[in-house]
Amino acid sequence: MTKYKNLTIVRTVAEFREHVNRWRRNGETVGFVPTMGFLHDGHMSLFQRSQEIADRTTASIFVNPKQFGPNEDYAVYPRSEERDAQLMDEDGVDLLFAPSVNEMYPDGGVTKVSVPGLGDILEGEYRPGFFNGVATVVTKLLLQAMPDVAIFGEKDYQQLMVIRRMVKDLDIPVRIEGAPTGREEDGLAMSSRNTYLTPEERKAAPVLYQTISAVADKFRQGERAPELIQWAKVELEKAGFKQLDYLEIRDSENLKPVYDASRPARVLAAAWLGKPRLIDNVEV
Amino acid sequence: MTKYKNLTIVRTVAEFREHVNRWRRNGETVGFVPTMGFLHDGHMSLFQRSQEIADRTTASIFVNPKQFGPNEDYAVYPRSEERDAQLMDEDGVDLLFAPSVNEMYPDGGVTKVSVPGLGDILEGEYRPGFFNGVATVVTKLLLQAMPDVAIFGEKDYQQLMVIRRMVKDLDIPVRIEGAPTGREEDGLAMSSRNTYLTPEERKAAPVLYQTISAVADKFRQGERAPELIQWAKVELEKAGFKQLDYLEIRDSENLKPVYDASRPARVLAAAWLGKPRLIDNVEV
Numbered sequence: 001m002t003k004y005k006n007l008t009i010v011r012t013v014a015e016f017r018e019h020v021n022r023w024r025r026n027g028e029t030v031g032f033v034p035t036m037g038f039l040h041d042g043h044m045s046l047f048q049r050s051q052e053i054a055d056r057t058t059a060s061i062f063v064n065p066k067q068f069g070p071n072e073d074y075a076v077y078p079r080s081e082e083r084d085a086q087l088m089d090e091d092g093v094d095l096l097f098a099p100s101v102n103e104m105y106p107d108g109g110v111t112k113v114s115v116p117g118l119g120d121i122l123e124g125e126y127r128p129g130f131f132n133g134v135a136t137v138v139t140k141l142l143l144q145a146m147p148d149v150a151i152f153g154e155k156d157y158q159q160l161m162v163i164r165r166m167v168k169d170l171d172i173p174v175r176i177e178g179a180p181t182g183r184e185e186d187g188l189a190m191s192s193r194n195t196y197l198t199p200e201e202r203k204a205a206p207v208l209y210q211t212i213s214a215v216a217d218k219f220r221q222g223e224r225a226p227e228l229i230q231w232a233k234v235e236l237e238k239a240g241f242k243q244l245d246y247l248e249i250r251d252s253e254n255l256k257p258v259y260d261a262s263r264p265a266r267v268l269a270a271a272w273l274g275k276p277r278l279i280d281n282v283e284v
Numbered sequence: 285m286t287k288y289k290n291l292t293i294v295r296t297v298a299e300f301r302e303h304v305n306r307w308r309r310n311g312e313t314v315g316f317v318p319t320m321g322f323l324h325d326g327h328m329s330l331f332q333r334s335q336e337i338a339d340r341t342t343a344s345i346f347v348n349p350k351q352f353g354p355n356e357d358y359a360v361y362p363r364s365e366e367r368d369a370q371l372m373d374e375d376g377v378d379l380l381f382a383p384s385v386n387e388m389y390p391d392g393g394v395t396k397v398s399v400p401g402l403g404d405i406l407e408g409e410y411r412p413g414f415f416n417g418v419a420t421v422v423t424k425l426l427l428q429a430m431p432d433v434a435i436f437g438e439k440d441y442q443q444l445m446v447i448r449r450m451v452k453d454l455d456i457p458v459r460i461e462g463a464p465t466g467r468e469e470d471g472l473a474m475s476s477r478n479t480y481l482t483p484e485e486r487k488a489a490p491v492l493y494q495t496i497s498a499v500a501d502k503f504r505q506g507e508r509a510p511e512l513i514q515w516a517k518v519e520l521e522k523a524g525f526k527q528l529d530y531l532e533i534r535d536s537e538n539l540k541p542v543y544d545a546s547r548p549a550r551v552l553a554a555a556w557l558g559k560p561r562l563i564d565n566v567e568v
Contacts, residue, residue, distance in 0.1 A: 013455060111399050111419070111453035118394065128349075135395070136454075143427075143455045169395035171297060171427045 007089035009096045013144045014099040020145050032147035032174075033215045034134065034138065037061035037088050037098075038078040042182030042190035046151045047091045049179045054149055056259060059088060059097040061140055066109075067133025078195050089229055093146035097124045099143070104130070104140065113139045113170070115162045118255060120201060122157050122268060133164050142167070142174050150174055155181040155189050157266060157281040161255060181280075183209070189280045196276040200240075204273060207239035208280050212267040216284045220261045236271055245277070249284065269283040291373035297428045300381040304342060304429050309526045312339035317456075318422060321345035321382075322362040324389065326466030330435045331375045333463045336427060340435055342379040343372060344425055350393075352418025358430035360436045361477050381429070397423045397454070399461045401448045402539060405553060407442050407563070410529045417445055419450050426451070426458050434458055437471050439465040440549060441565040445539060465564070467493070473564045474553050480560040484524075488557060491523035494562050496531065496551040508532045520555055527547035529554040529561070532568065 010016050020030050035043055050057040061084055068074035081098060084218050088096055102202060118124075119131035122132050152160045160178045167176050182190040182252030187209040188202075195207060214235075217230045250257060252264035265284040270277060298332045300544055304314050315334030332542050334341040352358035372380055398533055402408075403415035419514075426434060436444045443460060445484050451460050466474040471493040481489060498519075499512045516531050534541060536548035549568040554561060 017457070107452070109453045110401050110448045111397065112394065115395050115453070140453075140455045143457060146457070166395045168391070169393045169424075170397070171424045171428060171431070173301070176564055 002116075004085065004089040007085060007093055007096055009085060009098060009100055011097075013028065013101055016060075016075055016095070016099075016144055017146070018190045019095050020056075020147060024146070024148075026046055026124075027261060030054055030056045030058060030145070030147040032141070032145050033057070033093075034063055034141050035059055035148065035150075036063045036077065036191035036273050037084045038080050039084045039196070040190045040192060040194075041180065042153055042155060043052070044087070044091055044141045045182050046153055047093055049151050049177065051092055053177070054147075055095045056167065057092060057171075058097065058147060059093050060097040060099075060145075062097075062099055062104060062137065064104075064133055066105075066135045067130050069127055069129060070085070073193075078192055082094065095142045097141075104137070105176075109136075112136055113166060115166050115169075118158070118165055120156075120253060122248065122250075123270065125272060126146040131159070131162050135162060138163055139166065139170065139172065142172050147174060149177055151177045151180060151250070152180055154178050154281070155191065155278070157268060159257060161253065161282050185269060187213075189278075191278070193276060193278075197273070201273045201276060204240040205278060206242070207236065208269060208271055208273075208278050209230040209282070211235045211239075212269050212280060212282050213246070214272075215249070216267045216282050219265070219267070219284055222261075225259065232269075241273050243271070247271070252283070286381075288369065289371060291377055293369060293382060295381075295383055296387055298334075300342075300344075300379070300383075300428055301430070303379050303462060304325055307340045308430070308432075313433070314338055314340045314342060314429070314431040316425070316429050316434045317341070317343040317509070318425050318434065318436070318531075319343055319345055320347045320361065320369045320476065322364050322476035322479070323368045324466065324474045324476065324478075326437055326439060328375055329466050329476075330437055330463050331372065332375055333435050333461065334433070335463070338431075340378045341376060342381065342429060342431060343365055343377050343381075343469070344381040344429075344543040345422065346388060346425075347386075348382075348417055348421045350389075350420060351414050353411055353413060355478075356411070357477075364544070384475045388421070391419075397450060398470045399453075400448050401444050402442070402449055402538065403541060405442075406530055406532065406534075406553065410554060415443070415446050418472055422447055423450065423454065423456065426456050431458060433461055435461045435463055435548075436441060437465060438462050439475065440563070441552060442467075442539060443450055445537065455483055471497075474506055475562070477560060477562075481557070485557045488524040489562060491520060491552060492525070492557075492562050495519045496553050496564060496566050497529070499533070500566050503533055503549070503551070503568050506545075507542065509541075516553075525557050527556040529556070531555070532545060536567070 032056030113135040247269040315338030397419040470490040531553040552565040
C-alpha cells in the first residue's frame with residue numbers, strides 16, 4: 001500500500017464504489033479506464049485523456065473469462081499487475097480496481113447483456129459470444145464505479161460502438177469517450193497481444209495498418225470496395241499474413257456496409273499472422 | 285398539472301432522473317414502483333410499502349411492448365392513465381413517470397438483458413422472450429431512476445426472482461423488495477388482467493388459489509409432488525379451467541424442483557380459464 005505515490009489498489013466492488021462515491025459526493029468528476037492489464041503506451045494515452053477531462057482517474061485490470069472463447073488465449077493472456085500498478089502510479093491514476101474472478105462473478109453470474117446486430121458481425125462473427133462477454137462485464141464495471149466518463153480505445157473500434165449503443169439503450173448514466181489508437185513508430189497498433197509476435201512476425205505486422213490506410217485513401221478517392229478488399233487481401237498475403245478473417249469498409253457508427261465515402265466510414269480488419277491474430281481499423 | 289395535490293407527472297427520462305437526483309442529493313431516500321398501470325389494490329400496497337421504507341415514492345406506468353409475444357394482449361392491455369394518476373395522488377405517490385414507447389426505445393433499442401436459466405423455465409417456457417423484455421425494461425427503469433429501493437409484487441414471483449438475480453449479477457446499485465400478493469376476499473390474486481374475466485369465469489377463478497394453497501399444505505405434510513400436481517390438475521379441470529400450463533413446487537430462490545419441504549419452497553401455477561390466463565403462487 002505504501003509503495004505508491006498516488007495509486008490506491010482495491011480488490012472488492014464495495015471499496016471501488018466507496019472511493020468513487022466519496023469523490024463524486026465531494027463534487028469531483030471521475031474518469032474510468034477499464035483494461036485487461038499488461039499495459040502499453042496506448043493505455044497511457046487513455047489515462048492521460050481521463051486526466052484531461054476528469055478530476056480523478058480510476059482504472060481496472062480484469063482479464064474477463066466470459067469474453068474468451070473455449071479455444072482462445074484466456075489462460076496465457078499476458079499478466080503483469082505489479083508493473084501495471086507502477087505505471088499507473090507514475091501516470092497519475094488515483095485508483096486501481098483489480099478484482100478476482102470470484103469477486104466479479106460470485107455466483108457464476110448468469111445474467112447476460114447482448115447487443116444483437118452490432119455485436120454479431122465482424123469480430124462477433126469470428127469470436128462468437130465475445131461481445132456478450134464484453135457488454136456484460138462493462139455494464140458491471142460501469143454500474144460498480146458509476147464514473148462520470150469511461151474511456152475506451154479506438155483500437156477496438158467495434159467494441160467502442162457496441163458499448164456506446166449499450167450505454168444508450170440501457171440508459172447507463174455514464175458518458176463514453178473514444179480515444180485514438182496508440183501506434184508504434186512503424187504504425188502497428190499497440191496491443192498487449194503483440195507480445196505473442198515472433199521477431200519475424202513483428203516485422204511483417206505493420207503491413208496491416210499500411211494496407212488498411214491505403215484502402216481508406218483509395219476509397220476516399222472513389223475506388224470501389226470489392227476491388228479494394230481483393231487488392232488488400234493480396235497485399236497481406238504477400239507480407240506473410242496467413243488468413244484474413246475480414247477486411248471491410250463500414251459505416252462509422254452502425255458498422256453497416258457503405259458503398260461510397262459520402263458518409264463517415266471506417267476500414268476494419270482482422271488477420272492471422274501465423275499464430276497471432278491482429279485487428280486494426282482506420283477512419284476513411 | 286394543478287389538479288393533483290401531491291403527484292407530479294413526467295414523460296421524459298431526463299425529467300424523471302432530475303427529480304430523483306434532486307431528492308437524493310438532498311439526502312432523501314427514493315422508492316420506485318414500476319407498473320403497467322390499470323391500478324388495483326395490489327399496486328396500492330406496493331406504494332404503501334415504498335412510503336414505509338423511503339422518503340419519496342416514485343412509480344412508472346409503461347406497457348412495455350418488448351415483453352409481449354406476437355399473439356399476446358399488448359394492443360388490448362387495459363389502460364387508464366388518468367384514473368391511475370388520481371389513485372397515485374390519493375395514495376401519496378410523489379412522482380409518476382409515464383413515458384411513450386418512443387421515449388423508452390428512441391432508436392428501437394437493440395440491447396437485451398437476459399437471465400438464462402431462471403428466465404427460461406415456467407413462465408419463460410410458455411412466454412418465450414417475456415423475461416428478456418422484463419429484464420431489459422427493468423434495467424432501463426432502474427438506471428433511469430437510480431432509486432434507493434424498487435418494490436415488486438410477489439404475484440409475479442418468478443419475475444421478482446429474475447430481477448433479484450439480474451440486479452445482483454449486473455451490480456445495479458438498487459435494493460429490491462418483494463411485497464405480498466394483494467388478494468380479493470375470495471383469494472383471487474389481484475391483476476389488471478382480471479378485467480378480462482366473464483362473470484362466470486370470475487366465479488371459478490379463486491379455485492386456482494385454493495388449489496395451490498392446498499398443494500402447499502399437503503406438501504408440507506409430506507405428500508409427494510407428482511401426486512399433488514395430478515390431484516391439482518383434476519381439481520382445476522372440475523372448476524372449469526381449460527388448460528394447465530404448469531403447476532410446480534420449486535425452490536423459493538432458484539426455482540429448481542424440490543422433492544420435500546426441508547428447504548423454502550413455492551407452489552407456482554399458470555392456467556387458462558377460457559380466454560384469460562391466470563398465474564398465481566404461494567409459499568409452501
